[in-house]
Amino acid sequence: MKIEQAYTIVCAPGRNFVTLKIVTEDGVYGIGDATLNGREMAVVAYLEEHVLPALIGRDASCIEDIWQYLYRGAYWRRGPVTMAAIGAVDVALWDIKAKVANMPLYQLLGGRSRERVMTYAHCTGKDIDGCLQEVERHVAQGYRAVRVQAGIPGIPTIYGVAKREGERYEPADSELPAEHVWSTEKYLNHVPQLFAAVREQFGHDLHLLHDVHHRLTPIEAARLGKAVEPYHLFWLEDCVPAENQESLRLIREHTTTPLAIGEVFNSIHDYREMIQNQWIDYIRTPLSHGGGITHMRRVADFAALYHIRTGFHGPTDLSPVCLGAAIHFDSWVPNFGIQEYMPHDDLTLQVFSHDFRFEDGHFIVGEAPGHGVDIDESLAAQYPWKRASLPVNRLEDGTLWHW
């Protein structure tokens, strides 16, 4: 089953996406998501210049060997660009293997461990009232879990909150990075009030999540974790930038609020100390950024030894290909926790057909052979890539901070 063709498809139906297509000599093809928000063309160049030429003629069924070839063989290991490129190849090869076996991908992974995959929605408002309305709307749609974020008085722009009421949230919203302002003091004083209001109106059955988006120091994160303990969060996400894994120890020692981390991680080594010391509760790396199914399966198995569960990143800046593959993985993985779901817009879904279903706050995996997501290349070609950058963030005195 030799690989005959491998190429990238770069398009912007609603937003930028990079898709990798691998075609075998028998005409079977697989697709993978290679989108790295705000850095798309770096992955395209990595694939086109360094990876794809070396794939031609290789046996598409040797997924493990190709993974090792691209990882060990490159000499330069890890990093978001490398691992997104490897992830796209890996998911495309699993798609091919499942199509050849005439099975949905989850069957190859070991079969279903659950009937449906619980998701969480983003509920955001300019203020607490606006957020409460969004929670009400999502609960009415059947969601059992919601991520709540609200504007902070005195901070003009904030991550996770759409610019205008009713608009879709898109962080990569300008050609060059927009500049945001951050005040840890204002945030820490305000955010517990949001949880108090949500619990008062919706009671304690609804799962509540919150994303700190890497902005606190360990001791500040510990303070926040303690402050929100009465509201029983499902998780507090990315509460510190975690290059230093030890940061999580201090937070863990101070609070019982569950901790999720890793949407910017790409390797098992980014997690190793925090997993084996049980400093975290959920792993966030999406398949496409974490070297694909082959590598994320190892991370999930390792995490399972320590009672840590999956909670994959699922923003709109990962394509439906990544989401579709994730739903197969989520349906199989024994230590599943939750799946993030930010719905793609209609144009994106016209370009990427899919066979998973969304029902009552859950995904139901499809039965088509492969991962069930495809791309309409001629429609995609009508929407060319446009440069779009993530914002940068500064403290009120101008110091560059974590966005």
Ligand SMILES: O=C(O)C(=O)C[C@H](O)[C@H](O)CO
């Ligand atoms: O979905 C989340 O939890 C995010 O933090 C979204 C990120 O800001 C986004 O994917 C950056 O590209």
Ligand SMILES: [Mg+2]
């Ligand atoms: Mg996040």
